[in-house]
Amino acid sequence: MRLTSVLLASSLTLAACNDGGSSALRAFADPSSSRVSALTVQRLDAASGTVTNESGTLDRAANRFAAGAQNGDIDASRMMVTLDGAGGTIDLTGTQDFVRIFTSQPVAGPVTRGTVGVATPLGQLPTTASYVGTGDVDIRDGFDTYELAGSMTANADFGAGLLSVEIRDLDGTRTNFGGSVAVTDVGVIQVTDAMIAGNTASGGSVSFTSGAVTFSGSATSQHEAGFFGTKADEIGGVLAIRDGATRELDAVYIGD
Template sequence: MDFLRPVVVLSGGFFCLAGCPPGPTPTPGTDIVYDSVFDLQSTASSEIRSDSLDSTARSISSSSGSLDRGSNTIRLGNLDGTINGDRTRVAFDEGGVASITQGATEYVALFIAEPQNADPFFGIFGVPTNLSEVPDSGTATYDGVGSASIQIIDGTSFYELIGSASIDVNFAQGDIDMTFSDLNGQRRDGVAAPVDVSNVAVVHVNDAALVDGQFSGGVAEFSSTEVSAALSGTEVVTTSGGFFGPNGDEIGGVLLIDDTSGAGTLLVQGSFVAD
């Protein structure tokens, strides 16, 4: 994170299906253990927060839970599981697994979940910043190279991409602008073999509202020389995320741009982390 004042191949939500209650940023006075999710020497237990996206239901949700590093157990929303020693895989007690990717951050990670009895989902989870530590003035920029996972669906064309996230935060105005670029990966057209693609698109989500350490909403912009579709102007933009680690050092979230209910054909969804 770079403050400008003196002083986000992953798809699918984690541990909480759509409809779970929101997971608030811890309030002042809450005892937060700021050990890295990937600190393999720590045995501490931390409160955690997740933001997830169910691709099938096209819905976003957030939830809270805990990570017990000593017993290698995790609880988030209504799902319990066991996390392996290197913190890259979760086995759910009710069946199914989740894979975890570190990205460019220590306190928040990307995941893909495939529960046995529910739709797959993806998102981010981590140790949330205590609300009293989230700045209330100034601006900051968070960058994550290769830490954004974006899917683009245009008719029968499906793009699965990894790229960079640049997140500009104005704490005083409660405003967040997100840019996802350098998006590289593969395109699949129906049953045809996948094709490698690069610099597919640039996705902007501007003017997301920051309230009590969490952000939502926004206005989307989409440009591409690869994808023929453009946003129609009637798209629905949904985002959810927040700050992680001490003093809001890291940020993570999920986004859904759905332009398929009217004349549009474009669907953009993804997750990201940045510091």
């Protein structure tokens, strides 16, 4: 990640709880830490086509994890959460220091996925930052379903309060009644003018340019993102596009 000078902020209310100052932030899976860190969560519910920005905590000493309304025990490797109540699991993947991609599979309730990580304290937000990473994209277009992966770039201007994101080089498979075939460079997702508020961002203009799948002018979109680690070192986000009952796109992205 590339960044420039740090913005001053009078409130540190979103700084990691018991994580000391921002310089003391601990990596998500730090095996030597017993600190409690404040988390932000970007959740995608594909069944309803909605995305949300939530808060949570990681209590490393007690091996407890909370993300929005979901709570449970997290293993020592910080790769799986066993949910309280009716049960189920949250799988955590990724190689970044502070943010992970999650898939939540509760016994009762919808399967959701997204990003979760150690939130950047407000007093350590830089003036600008840029990111590179990856994006996972699922598309349903009538009877065709696409499972794709591509590259992600993002630019955050914390001074202006704006975030832009691009996911391209989308390769993977297309599946229908005839079977599955490999596809390449299916399209480009762009998010412009998402509004930054503290260590999260939301909204913006979301578009998908493709020669294979065309969304109409009446399509609707949602987008949520978060900034993680010291000086917003990392980013994660989710987005959804819906166009009637037969055409939809869901994406999760992560980078540093």
